[in-house]
Amino acid sequence: MNHLPRPAGEGLRTRVFQIIFESDTPLAKGFDIALIVAILASVLVVMLESIESLRADYGTLFFWLEWGFTIAFTLELAARLYCLERPLQYLKSFYGMVDLIAILPTWLALLLPGAQTLVMVRLLRTLRIFRVLRLMEFVGEGRLLIGALKRSSHQIFLFLFTVFMLVSIFASIVYLIEPAEAGFTSIPTAIYWAIVTLTTVGFGDIVPVTPLGQAISVMVMLIGYSIIAVPTGVFSAEVIRSIRADRYSDEACPGCGHDRHEQRAKYCLLCGTWLDEDSPDPQLSEEEQEAWWEEHGGKGNDA
Template sequence: MAQRSIRQIVYDTMYLQNTLAGKIFNVFLIACIVLSVMVVLAYSIPSVAAEYWFAVNYLEFFFTVLFTIEYLLRVWCTPSPKSYIFSSFGVIDFLSIAPTWVTILFPLFPSLALLRLFRVLRILRLVKLLQYLNDTYLMVQVLRNSRRRIAVLSLWILVLVVIFGTLMYVIEGHAHGFTSIPISIYWAIVTLTTVGYGDITPQTVLGKIVGAVIMLIGYSMIVVLAGVISQKFTEAKTNVQEKVCSACGGDGHAIDAVYCKHCGNLL
């Protein structure tokens, strides 16, 4: 009976965000996630990694142990461990701790490039923050509901950058840096997205006119896309109710939701 009670306390603390213990746990975990990501970023700086090698590695090991304990406790206390393990956040939780254990257990890893990839995967801890933002699921739902419009808009963008890129290749040519159609398409993408690196710029009057047209089209598309997403977000916001998952305790599900957005359990 005592073991079952402890399990229930751990479950309420880790999964129920509307309790005092749950809120304190979430704040503590968010702080650890941010600090651990900062450690990973610091490790990628050669001077910092060389001078503070011991401190950086010690902190990384500490956070890995901490997140490993969290992962095991989540698996242990949830009524449906399989649902959590194979849920999106369960996979992210596992991938965020696996790289460090791989480097510790297999120090002579065969591929240095693959080893670096595993180390960079620790940055996935930052994705864990998404499960503590109430509107994360809404945004995912909005993007899913708008996928057809986004796909059509993306197709239009693809067509436009190919057309304008080819046009600029003909107008400007090799003399002004537009040495090939792919290079010109790259310039069109940079210009359409209003980034404007400035590494390639039109020099002729006609080329500048075309560049101005592309920039205006880019701003128009941004406005259209923002309008579509904001409209869908408002619609989705009105269709959300406090529907709690019996497996993980997650709430904030849509009225027509069938599966839990946190662990994938059937609602």
């Protein structure tokens, strides 16, 4: 169950809460925008540091910049926990875990060199931009896609299992046919070749050299072209079904029986009949509306 964060008390904590967790004031929105800019800048520093030539020239600068961002984000997380009524509950939430994970890599680098490259997870914190720019409707669209993916998971799993069986069979045959010199030294290696061939990637590091092995390669590639769109089609069908269920109503029109109307539709698309069975058609005269209310419970005085 999701719980909205609440301030711990009046005064300073409430003021800090309004700045950090809300975005309906210029100061709060400025804080969110500055935070997103800092997140992107810290990720950019990690990217640039991975380039050897830049690391050789600016390694010290990158080091202090990364520590500066980490200390700033640590203080920001401390401020979030300070102003909340239930700080531990926030840490268990999605954003709380992301905030915590975003600062851990640099601190862990004190014990595990190289761990600071994991700060790329900070990009997840930029999801706050949806709240800043009033784009929360896109979150709903994302939930629709996740729901469609969950509903199609069984079909996709069955498809992938079938593909794996085909890959294993073809790989075993090619392993028996091709010499070890061609690179087919084991069945797992042959499975790797079959997957690369089925997905039409074709790295070319392992290639059949016998005519029969090349013929099997052609079959695998053709099968790959034939079935590669299957999971996409299954997922797309679920997305379309979700959109229709969310947008359209299954209630039939009392006039013509048509049952594919949008949720907010007031009149039938085909015959123009009033669709709301709980209220009279506002186009009716007052006498007709009174008669409708009397027929449906005598609520004409409340209309």
